[in-house]
Amino acid sequence: MIWTFVKKQLLLIIAKPQELLILLAMPLILTTILSFSLRSFIDGETEALHAKVAFVEYGDAEKELAEFKEKVDEANIPEQAKAIIKEQAESVMPLKVLKEDVLGDEELQDYIEYREFTGEFLEELQNSGEYTALIVVPENFHFDTLSRIFFQEDRDSQLTLLKNGDENYTVKMVEEILITFQKHFSALTVAGNYGVELRLDELERDVVGSIEMLNAKEPVQSFQYYTAAMSVMFVLFIAPYISNVVLDEKKNLVVDRILIANGTRWPYFIGTFISAIVLAFIQQMILYGVCALVFQIRFDDILAFLAINFALCVAVGGIASLLTAITFYVDSQSVANFFISFIVMTMSFLGGSFVPVHTLSPLIQSLGDYTPNGAAMETILQLMQGYGIEVVTGNAMYLIMLGLVLTMIGAISFPKRGLKT
């Protein structure tokens, strides 16, 4: 039964070239125009990507290394092993690797510069706001980390990242570097636990590997940006399209006919919700398919891409359900018109479909995160940069929940018609 409604919607939309033009051709045309005309704005912004990082150290690395060497000497292990550990300990000094091998890499130096401070400057640095991120190194960090790696001791040795601002790309970049770095050392610890011999060449290759990973997350280009921006904006047009079809069905008594034939309004209402999801998903796939061919837009993690798009389509289904219920009640196309001319435009602005939101005020950024298009776009841009499924989960859950909640509100407020069976 539900498929009958979905098929009908597909047939109706295929039969109306002007609707197809709005839902498919317009986003492609606008993607092309905006990508070219605002190329310098988007791409120029990525050139300006530059993070200043401060290391705030409470301990003394050299002193802690000396203490660790003393500990090795006192350990009940062969002399040859003591010599190897002491030699390797110098090489794997955690912050030394981070500073010299990771942040000191030539390519990264263009994007990140760092300075070192002692712990007493922390408050001053926090207040100054001059630095993108502060990496706080606790006392005994080096000693604990080396003990964990070489003696498998259960010691807590965590760096703390203090971010200046939440969601801009430079902060995310530093955060990602740090997470990768910490994972790397955790891996070494685990390897040690299982008796895997620690070799310096492996370690260095791994550290270099983390830089490669960083390079894969390149800043988005204008075509990528506007492909995402226009697709998440135009998917919203599915909702008023659906509600207008329902209004026509109501006005020419098709709804009555369906109610008499079918008994209840629920198959009709659920059919509307599912139809919106299916139409939105097909629209998104066609748009990204064409953009893949024309603009070479690619996603490394296709599943993650499909997941966030499906979640966005569920949210659109929810909006369509609510809009349908309101339109049914008000009995006028003005609801859809208001949604198109005001709500879609506002949501698109807040969500970053016109200009990147992080160039705007933090308030607008926060509001944008709550719009379905903004939440989806943020994730899609991250996927375009090479992130994986881990960036999808939160926003996908939010979008699906939003869709379901809106659908429930729509279902409750959908006007009753016909006697109940």
Place this chain on the structure above:
Amino acid sequence: MLEVLDLTKRFKKNFAVNGVNLFLEQGEIVGLLGPNGAGKSTTISMIATLIEPNSGDIRLYNESIIKHPEKIRAILGVVPQEIALYQDLTAEENLEFFGRIYRLKGRDLKKRMDEVLEIIGLADKRKEKVKKFSGGMKRRLNIGVALLHNPQLVIMDEPTVGIDPQSRTYILDTVKRLNQEKGITVLYTSHYMEEVEYLCQRIYIMDKGHIIASGTKEELKNILSQENTITIKLDQVRKQFVELLKADPVFRQVMVYDSSIQVMVPKEVNVFTRVLSMAEQSGVELAAIEVKTPTLEDVFLHLTGRALRD
């Protein structure tokens, strides 16, 4: 088969339907006649279980459909006044969609679609979009959709509004054929008197939410068995002449047209001398005086004081 008992529907303080009683026997065509706003559509919407009445009951085979609407929905086909179709889809796509809504599928659906297309004479137009159809073809498809699930009872709400005479004739013949060949019971609402006269064995006349008369055509016409309908044709209608007619209690239901006046008078009255005298007084030149036996239109006029299409 179907009984409507003291049915009342109020919209705020206005009674759209007020204490309506009617019944349908299996296999008959019953007309529900009345001008726009008489309450016909509200009545059939309640029978079709789309609107809940404020009071009264509707019983199908002696069982209340207000409590069990599914009973009537299974056997009911409704032809609404509007073209309740998808204009952008083909005739076939429309039939398939509504057929599936009626839970038909597979071969049964296809067979039924073919049969319906034959009945409504659109078999050769099945692949054409509805928006390209003439008004008459749309009306026929509108009827076809209501026949998909082989209903025993069909309610037709003004099914011939706004179409050409040929299409109207086709539709009326189709309704009659369905009734005679398939035994389908039909409740037919219209404000075209001639359609109701042609199709219906029994007629209910409705006005201002009430049933004001009912019976067979002959029974209704007998209401006016003591009266004649007189049409006075004039070179020019003058106000003074009309006022003289209205002032005489013998002349009732004075209806003024461009170059004629229609009145009803008791059969025993000699209208000629009265009319000639009035024409002389008001300086009107008479072209003709026609006397005819009353039609259902006249009955309606007699009962409501206004013409059906007012």
